[in-house]
Amino acid sequence: MITYPRWLENTADAPRLRLIGIGNAGVHIADRITRHTSFQLETFALNSDKQSLNSSSAGTRIALGPMTTHGLGAGGDSETGLEAAKESLKDILTAIDGADILMICAGLGGGTGGPTAALVAKLGKERGALPVAIITSPFRFEGRRRAAQAAEALTELKKHSDVIVHFENDRMADFSEPGQDAQKTFAACDELLAGAITTLACVAKGGGPLPVSLPDLISILRHSGDGCLFGSGSGEGDNRADLALEEALRSPLLDNGRLLKNGSEVLVNISGPSNIGFVEVAKIMQGVSSHTSDRTNLHLTLSVATNSDRLTVSLIGRTGIGELQHLPVRETAPAPQPALEEHKPNPKPPTQKIHQEDLPLEPIAKGRFVNSEPTIFEGEDLDIPTFIRRKLLN
Amino acid sequence: MARDKLHVGLEIGTTKVCAVVAESRPNGELRLLGVGESPSRGVRKGEIVDFTNASKCVHDALADAEDRSDREIDKVWLGITGSHIKGFNHRNSAILPAEAEITDAEIEEVECKEQDLGIPKENHMLHSIIQRYYVDGQAGVIDPRGMLGSRLEADFHIIHGIANRIQNAIRCVKEFEIEVADVVVNSVASAQVVLNDHQKRAGALVVDIGGGTTDFLIYQDGAIRHSGVIAIGGDHITNDLCIGLRIPIARAEKLKIEEGSTEIDTIKANDRITLKNDTGFSGKEVDRRTLNLIIHARLHELLTILRKHVQEVVPEHLLGAGILLTGGCSQTKGIRELAESVFQGTPVNLAHAQSVSGPASAFENPQLSTCIGLTRYAQIVHSQLQQTSLFDSFFKQLGSKLKIV
Numbered sequence: 001m002i003t004y005p006r007w008l009e010n011t012a013d014a015p016r017l018r019l020i021g022i023g024n025a026g027v028h029i030a031d032r033i034t035r036h037t038s039f040q041l042e043t044f045a046l047n048s049d050k051q052s053l054n055s056s057s058a059g060t061r062i063a064l065g066p067m068t069t070h071g072l073g074a075g076g077d078s079e080t081g082l083e084a085a086k087e088s089l090k091d092i093l094t095a096i097d098g099a100d101i102l103m104i105c106a107g108l109g110g111g112t113g114g115p116t117a118a119l120v121a122k123l124g125k126e127r128g129a130l131p132v133a134i135i136t137s138p139f140r141f142e143g144r145r146r147a148a149q150a151a152e153a154l155t156e157l158k159k160h161s162d163v164i165v166h167f168e169n170d171r172m173a174d175f176s177e178p179g180q181d182a183q184k185t186f187a188a189c190d191e192l193l194a195g196a197i198t199t200l201a202c203v204a205k206g207g208g209p210l211p212v213s214l215p216d217l218i219s220i221l222r223h224s225g226d227g228c229l230f231g232s233g234s235g236e237g238d239n240r241a242d243l244a245l246e247e248a249l250r251s252p253l254l255d256n257g258r259l260l261k262n263g264s265e266v267l268v269n270i271s272g273p274s275n276i277g278f279v280e281v282a283k284i285m286q287g288v289s290s291h292t293s294d295r296t297n298l299h300l301t302l303s304v305a306t307n308s309d310r311l312t313v314s315l316i317g318r319t320g321i322g323e324l325q326h327l328p329v330r331e332t333a334p335a336p337q338p339a340l341e342e343h344k345p346n347p348k349p350p351t352q353k354i355h356q357e358d359l360p361l362e363p364i365a366k367g368r369f370v371n372s373e374p375t376i377f378e379g380e381d382l383d384i385p386t387f388i389r390r391k392l393l394n
Numbered sequence: 395m396a397r398d399k400l401h402v403g404l405e406i407g408t409t410k411v412c413a414v415v416a417e418s419r420p421n422g423e424l425r426l427l428g429v430g431e432s433p434s435r436g437v438r439k440g441e442i443v444d445f446t447n448a449s450k451c452v453h454d455a456l457a458d459a460e461d462r463s464d465r466e467i468d469k470v471w472l473g474i475t476g477s478h479i480k481g482f483n484h485r486n487s488a489i490l491p492a493e494a495e496i497t498d499a500e501i502e503e504v505e506c507k508e509q510d511l512g513i514p515k516e517n518h519m520l521h522s523i524i525q526r527y528y529v530d531g532q533a534g535v536i537d538p539r540g541m542l543g544s545r546l547e548a549d550f551h552i553i554h555g556i557a558n559r560i561q562n563a564i565r566c567v568k569e570f571e572i573e574v575a576d577v578v579v580n581s582v583a584s585a586q587v588v589l590n591d592h593q594k595r596a597g598a599l600v601v602d603i604g605g606g607t608t609d610f611l612i613y614q615d616g617a618i619r620h621s622g623v624i625a626i627g628g629d630h631i632t633n634d635l636c637i638g639l640r641i642p643i644a645r646a647e648k649l650k651i652e653e654g655s656t657e658i659d660t661i662k663a664n665d666r667i668t669l670k671n672d673t674g675f676s677g678k679e680v681d682r683r684t685l686n687l688i689i690h691a692r693l694h695e696l697l698t699i700l701r702k703h704v705q706e707v708v709p710e711h712l713l714g715a716g717i718l719l720t721g722g723c724s725q726t727k728g729i730r731e732l733a734e735s736v737f738q739g740t741p742v743n744l745a746h747a748q749s750v751s752g753p754a755s756a757f758e759n760p761q762l763s764t765c766i767g768l769t770r771y772a773q774i775v776h777s778q779l780q781q782t783s784l785f786d787s788f789f790k791q792l793g794s795k796l797k798i799v
Contacts (some may be wrong), residue, residue, distance in 0.1 A: 212631060367633040368643065372438045374627040377699055382626055385634035386691040393638060394683060 015214070018099035018129075018202055020044045022116045023081075024073075025107025025136060027056050031303060032194040041181065044095040046120075048084045048112045051075035062091045064112065074111025075257055078149050081111035090130060092116075092348045096124045100206055104161070109138035114153025114327050117321045122162040130218070132163040133206075134197055136189070139169045150320035163221040165200070165228045165316075167193055169319060175268035192251070196230045199314040203269050203301055205364060210302035220265040220299060221318060228261050229253055229317035240272075241280040244313040245287045254315065266296055266317035271303040284313055398787060400465060401778055403768025404456070404564055405473040406448060406581065408437045408606025408629055409722065411455040411472065415463035416749035416750070416769035424773055426752025429762060430459025439625040440475035440607040441561050449566045456570065469573040471768040474520070474563055475580040475607045479555040481621035483525070484511060487547040495531070496538045496546060504548045513553060518557035520579055525549040525617040551618045553579050575772065579588040581621050583767030587747035587757075588718050588772065589613060596714030599704060600745075601733075602764060603696070609764075610700060613710055623648050625772040628723040630735075631689055632749035638688045639680050645669060649685065656728035658683065683737050693729060699735040716741035722761040 019041050026046045034043050034057055045058035050071030053061045065084020074081035085092065096102065102124040106113035113135075121131040135157070138146045157164060158266060169189055203212055212220075221228075233247025235241075248258040260266060260334040268288055270281060281302065289298060296317075305312075324327025369383035376382065381387060387393055399418040405411070413430040432454035436444025460467055490496070490506040506522040513519065527535040528767075529543040536547060564574050582604045596612040602609045605628045611621040631654070635646035652669055661683045671677035704710065717740055718731060724744055733742040747757040747766040757766055 285557075365637065365638050368629070369438070369633060372443065373477070375439070375440075377624075382695075382699075383630070383633075383638050385630075385688065386695045387634065387638055387688050390691055390695075392687055392691055 001141045008261070015100035015204065016042075016098065017101050017103065018042045018044065018095070018104070019103045019197070019201075020046060020095055020107040021056075021058060021121060022104065022120065023110050023113025024044045024052050025110065025204055026105045026117070027052055027058065029105045029107075029134075029190055031195050032190050033197055042099075046092065046095065046112075046116060047073075048081065062088065062095060064088045064091075064116065067081055076146070077111045077189070078115050078153065081113075081117070082115035084112065085116040089112040092120060093123065096120065096127055096129060099124070099129045103201065104128045104131055105134040105193070105197065107136045107138070108150035108153045109142060110149070114149060117158035118153060118160060121157055130163070130214075132165070132200070132221070133157050133160040133161040134165045134167075134193065134200070136167045136181050136193065137168050157321075165196065165221060167196070167228060167230075167253070179204065192253070194317065195232045195314075196228070199230075199232060199269055199316060202271065202303060203316075205268070209237050211303065212301040216299060217267070217271060220297075229259055229266065229315065229319060232314040232345060234309045234311065234312040239278070240311040241283045241313075242287075244311050247285050248315055249287075249291065251315075259378060260288070260291040260296070260315070260317070261293050261318070262319045263292060263296050264319065265299070266315060267290060267299045267301065269301045269303065269314040269316070270311070271305050271314075272311035273309045274304050276302070276304070280311065288315065294311070316385060322390050332345060399773070400604055401769040402467050402470045402775075403473065403583070403765045403774035404452070404470040404567065404627065404771065405765045405768065405783065406437060406442065407434055407604055407626060408453060408565060409438075409442055409604070410434050410761070410764045411448075411451040411458035412762065413467070414453045414756070414765040414769055415459050415465055415467065416752070416766070416773075418773045418776065424750045424770055424776070426463060426750055426756050426766065426769075427464065428459055428461075428463025429756050429765075430455045430457065430462055432458060432726060434605075438606060439477065439624070439629070440604070441478075441559055442566060443448060444462060445562065445566065449569050452566050456572065462526055467572060469575050470567060471583075471772045472563060472567060472574050472577050472707070473580045473764050473768050474555065474560055474577050474666055475609055475623055476555065476559060476653070477577060477607070477623055477625035478559055479520070479553060479579055479623045481551060481553045481579075481620075483620070484550050484552050486510075490544050490546055492544055492676050493542055494544070495542055496541050499541070499589075500546055501538065505545050505711070506550050513552070515555045516556055517554045518560055519552060519554045520560070520577060521551070521553040521582060523551045523553075523582075523618050525619070526615075531613050551621065553621055555579075576775070578768055578771050579609070579621065580604075580607075580764045580767075581623070582610035582618070583765075583771050584720060584763045585611045585613060585618075585771040587767045588720050588745045588763055589715070590748060591616070593715035593777060595717075597708070597712050598715035599713050599717045601700065601717060601719050601724075601728075602721040603627060603719065604721045604761075604764070605723075608696060608700065608721075608723075610703070612704065612713070612714065614708060618696055620704070622703055624696065624699055624703070626699075627721075630696075631692050631723070631726075634688050634692050635685065638670075639678075639684065641669065641678060641680070642675055645675060649680070650689070650726075650789075651687065653682070654689050654726055655686050656693055656726060656732045661686055665797075688720070689726065690728075690732065692722075693726065693732055694736065697733055710737055710740045713740055716743060718745035718747045720744055720760040720763040724760050746799070 017031055021027040027047050030043050045061045046054040046064055047053045048064040048069045065087040068084040068087050104117050104120050106117040108114045114118040124131040137150045231248040231251030233244045235243025366383045372382055374381050401416050402449040403414045411432045411434045415427045416424050418424055420547040432451045434451050436447030455469055466545045486504050486506055490500055508519045526549050527538045529535050529538050529541050530545050541687045567574050573735045584774045585600045588600050597614040607627050612619040632646045632650055636643050665682040667682055669678045670793055730742050730744055746760045747763050750757050
C-alpha cells in the first residue's frame, strides 16, 4: 500500500528532491546527473569505498561503515555491506531527514548498493518521504552470485519503495556495433540512466502548462520493478517533433517502440521552447499511441524550458501487459555502443545529444543529393562537390 | 550434372539495372547467354529510394535479359550495395574435448553465429567468409578436418547490412514471382571474375567504382581480408559538373562520358568544348580545364579516402597483384594514372570479367563486372553443393558460408 508523503498535506511548497547515490554504481550515476542537470538538486553519495567517494562530486559524501570495511568497500558481499550501513545509520539519517522525495540510485548485485538502498528506502518511508528507487541489475555475464544478490535486494526494496524504476544492463547494452570498446558501453548505460532520472526529476518538480500530479506519477511508476520502459530524444528544425520521437523510440529499452505494446502505463513528457505547437504535441502523441496497445494508459505532460530551442520527448512507462521474459533479450556480451557524451566539462542535459549541424551552404551545393542520406567522411559532407569544398575554381 | 545449369545475376544499380544470364557447362566453363539492361530510376547511392520506379526497371531489365538469352528466368542472384554494408574481421574459437579429432561438427561449432557478433539488432549478416583456421594456435591451417587438437579457432570476414534495406531490394524482385537464390555483396561478386586464383593469393585490391557507390574488397593469401562500400560514384561526378559548369544533369552525364578526363597539366588554356543546343538548353561553351579539374578533384578525393580505408588493414606493399579498377567509372580517361599517383608505387590496372566466354562486348565491359560476378558466384556455390550433396537441404545457410577461394 502506498502511504501519502508528508508534503502532499502542504501543497504550497514544491517538493524537496534529494538524489542519493549508493555504492560504486550509484555514486557514479549520481555524479553524472549532477554534472548534467540544469536545475538544483541536493545530491548525496553513500559508499563504503573511500576511494570512489573521494572522487565523487556529490554535495555531501558519507562513508559507510568505516570500522567494518576500513573504507575498502564491501568486496561484493551483501552482508558486509548491510553491516557497514547499519554502523553508519546516523549519517544515513542526515541524508534522509527533510527530504520529500528520495531518489535512490544504486546498482544491484554488489555488496553496498543493494542492501543499503533497501535500508534507505525503509528509513525514508518511515520519515514520510517518498522513496523512488532507480536501480540497475547486473549484466548476465557477471555471474550467478551477483544475479542472486540483485534478486534478493530487489525483493527487499519492493517492500519499502513504492516506485521502482528498474533498468536491466543486459538490455541497455543491446545496441552495439562491433569493435567498440567496453568502456563506452558502460558510459552509454550510465548516460541512459542519468537521462531517465533527470526526466523523472523534471516531471516530479512540476510546472509548465500541463504538469502531471505527483499521485499520478506514483501510480504510473508503482511496481515497475520488473522492467522499465524509457526513451528520450530531442530535435530541432521544422520536423523536430518527428526527430525527437524517432530518437526516443530508438532507445534500447523500447526496441524501436515495439516494447511499448507491453506497457500498461506510459508517460510522455514533452519539453521545449514556448513555441511548441499543438500540432506537434498531437503528432507526437499520435506517434506514441500507434506503438502502444489499446489497453495502455497514456499520460501527457508538457513543460517549457526557455534556455533551449530544442524539443525533447521522453517516454517513461512500466510494463504490465505481457511478460518481460518473453521480450527479446540477446544473450550476448555487450558489445559496445557509440559514446554519447562523456566527461565533458560543460555538458548540456543528457537528453540533448550531439547533433550534427548542417553547414550553412546554399542548397544548390548538393544538387541531386540534397534529399539523400549524406555521405560523411571525417566530418566532411562528400555530397558537396569536391571543387567547392577545396575552393579549386576561382 | 549432365544438364547445363542456368545462373542469373541481377544488380539494381544507381545508373542501370542489369541482369546477366549465364550457363555453367559441365567442364566448368561459364558462358554468357544474354545481358538485359534498363536505365535505373529510383535508386540513389546504390539504395532504393523509389520502390515503384525501381521495380519497373527491374522488370524491364529481366524482360530484356529473357529476350536476349531466350531463356526463362525463375531465380536470380541479387547483388547488393549501399553505405550501410559494413565488413569486419572476427575470430571465433571453440574448445574441443581433449585431443579430439576435428570433424564437420567441430567446424560447425566454430562458425559465426549472428547473435555472437555484436552487430546491431536491425542488421543482418550477409556473408561470413572463412579466412583461415588455427588448431591449438598453429596458424595457417586451410582444412582442419581430420586433425587432432584441443582448441580450434577460425578467422572470418563478416559482411552485414541493415535488414530492411536488403529486404527492400529482395521485394523488388519478388514482385514478379521470381525467386532470389541469395543476396551477394557487390564487391564479393566482382572479385570472383576480376581476380584469378594467383591474384587472390598474391594479394589484390578490387575497386568497383559504379554509379552511386564505390565497392572495394581486398584479397590476401587467397582469402577475403577486408571489404567496404564508399557511397561515392559516377553520379557524384555528374552532379559536380552540373553545379560547377551550370549545365543540366543529362548534359553533364553525356559530357562526362564523352569528354571527361582527369588530365589537368597537359590541357592548354582556352581549350573549349562546345555543347550543342537542345530543347530547354541553349548550348554552351565549357572550358576543358575546368571540366577536368572538377573530375580530378572528385576522383582524387575518392581514391584518397579509399587509400585510408585500405591502409587501416593492409599496407599497400603487401598487395602483390596490385589494384584492379572496374565498374563504369573506371572508364574515365586518366583514372589509372591518377590511382597510381595516389597509391604510390602500387601497380594499378583496369580490369573486366575474366575466364568467362560469350560475346566479348559483354564481359569486356567493366560496367558488367558485378553482374557477371554474381553468376560466377552462383556457379561456385553450385559446384560446392554438388560435392556436398548431402547438405542440399542446408542450401540457404550454406550459400553465405561457402569458402570462396
